[in-house]
Amino acid sequence: MKIDTLCVQAGYDPKTGDARIPPICQSTTYVYEKTQDMADLFDLKSDGYFYSRLANPTVAAFEGKVAALEGGACAIGCSSGMSATALAVFTVAGAGDNILSSAAVYGGTYNLFSTTLPKLGIECRFFDPDAPAKEIEKLIDGRTKMVFCETIANPSIVVLDFDKIAKICAEHRVLFAVDNTLATPALCRPKQFGANIIVHSSSKYLDGHAAALGGIIVDAGNFDFAASGRYPAFTTPDESYHGLVYAEQPVPFGTKCRAQMIRDFGAIMSPQNAFLSYIGCDTLALRMKKHSENAKRIAAYLEAHPKIDWVKHPSLKDNPYHGLAEKYLPDGQGGMLSFGIAGNVQKCAEFMEGLKLITQETHVADVRSCVLHPASTTHRQLSEEDLKAAGVPHNLIRLSVGIEDADDIIDDIEQALKRV
Numbered sequence: 001m002k003i004d005t006l007c008v009q010a011g012y013d014p015k016t017g018d019a020r021i022p023p024i025c026q027s028t029t030y031v032y033e034k035t036q037d038m039a040d041l042f043d044l045k046s047d048g049y050f051y052s053r054l055a056n057p058t059v060a061a062f063e064g065k066v067a068a069l070e071g072g073a074c075a076i077g078c079s080s081g082m083s084a085t086a087l088a089v090f091t092v093a094g095a096g097d098n099i100l101s102s103a104a105v106y107g108g109t110y111n112l113f114s115t116t117l118p119k120l121g122i123e124c125r126f127f128d129p130d131a132p133a134k135e136i137e138k139l140i141d142g143r144t145k146m147v148f149c150e151t152i153a154n155p156s157i158v159v160l161d162f163d164k165i166a167k168i169c170a171e172h173r174v175l176f177a178v179d180n181t182l183a184t185p186a187l188c189r190p191k192q193f194g195a196n197i198i199v200h201s202s203s204k205y206l207d208g209h210a211a212a213l214g215g216i217i218v219d220a221g222n223f224d225f226a227a228s229g230r231y232p233a234f235t236t237p238d239e240s241y242h243g244l245v246y247a248e249q250p251v252p253f254g255t256k257c258r259a260q261m262i263r264d265f266g267a268i269m270s271p272q273n274a275f276l277s278y279i280g281c282d283t284l285a286l287r288m289k290k291h292s293e294n295a296k297r298i299a300a301y302l303e304a305h306p307k308i309d310w311v312k313h314p315s316l317k318d319n320p321y322h323g324l325a326e327k328y329l330p331d332g333q334g335g336m337l338s339f340g341i342a343g344n345v346q347k348c349a350e351f352m353e354g355l356k357l358i359t360q361e362t363h364v365a366d367v368r369s370c371v372l373h374p375a376s377t378t379h380r381q382l383s384e385e386d387l388k389a390a391g392v393p394h395n396l397i398r399l400s401v402g403i404e405d406a407d408d409i410i411d412d413i414e415q416a417l418k419r420v
């Protein structure tokens with residue numbers, strides 16, 4: 001079925017007399033009459049619930065919906081986008097291993113990869129996403145377990161060259177993981193372009209209403225662990241799971257992630273947040289169309305404005321990622337854009353404080369338009385030179401375009417620019 005249908009129908013299949021939408025199953029535990037029934041669950045011989053740290057029916061509905069939207073074999077709901085990324089890495093990498101990551105990733109992900117992973121003995125080798133394949137490939141060695149990228153990078157708005165990375169990963173038989181948060185499956189399904197693992201911060205567009213923190217990991221089910229030779233943890237028995245060999249399971253990555261990582265780290269999504277995120281996804285396809293249309297119009301308006309130095313949105317013809325966006329994001333390029341106000345930090349503050357409809361927030365990607373000035377908030381400790389190196393000019397304003405009427409958003413920007 002098509003994406004609009006999956007958004008409203010996938011993930012939950014009520015039987016006669018059941019609630020039409022997934023009930024919030026607010027229970028830590030589940031009852032069984034026969035000892036063997038529970039033993040079979042522990043042995044992964046049958047499906048069912050025994051403890052909500054491992055699986056929960058409401059979380060399962062959301063997992064089923066996102067798995068269907070991404071065309072994956074299974075999905076695992078996590079407590080946040082950060083825990084989803086961390087657990088995806090831990091599923092395949094341990095001390096002595098390394099991963100590759102695009103340098104253009106979300107700030108939290110950058111911190112996790114550059115600071116916290118090394119403390120656990122996992123090295124992250126960053127690469128410039130615009131570098132030629134040969135340069136990126138050089139970073140791969142026998143202990144490389146994953147290559148990580150974002151479909152649309154937050155906040156640099158770099159669009160991923162899927163073919164380039166997929167080819168490298170296929171040649172080296174290494175997992176290709178994609179953070180699809182800012183594109184969502186409504187605009188791009190990374191599996192179609194060779195990705196093996198897809199992660200999301202569902203706190204953004206999937207929930208869509210800034211109501212529930214969450215993350216999700218999708219196993220596309222298209223990676224041959226036995227053939228790769230890179231993943232002994234998948235081809236040798238897991239003694240902590242009665243000698244289970246993950247590569248022999250129907251969904252090796254997803255099984256190991258839940259049976260080992262969710263079991264040991266416990267960063268599962270809460271039923272309440274899963275419920276909100278599930279309901280949010282009902283309108284995902286509709287919302288992403290509107291976010292994209294609005295952002296496209298606002299980007300064109302800003303580009304023509306004399307008080308604006310530059311605008312970044314992949315819908316703009318002169319944007320360096322316009323070609324990649326036409327190839328991978330033909331149905332819309334999402335609601336995230338950034339622009340530079342002519343002048344200094346003071347002008348940015350004047351502009352932002354002059355806004356009436358658009359609010360100042362660190363959050364992005366929900367129904368309401370919001371702005372952030374990184375140089376005076378998230379990046380305020382950096383010097384002017386450091387800001388340049390981080391690709392965050394002092395006059396950069398990040399705008400997350402909501403689903404209000406585009407005319408009203410433009411009017412608000414217009415009146416605020418008049419004050420500058």
Ligand SMILES: *Cc1c(COP(=O)(O)O)cnc(C)c1O
Pocket residue numbers: 080081082083106108109150154179181182200201202203204213214215
């Ligand atoms: C917000 C975000 C994250 C982190 O997600 P949380 O739910 O805040 O933990 C990861 N990746 C991207 C692209 C994000 O925008």
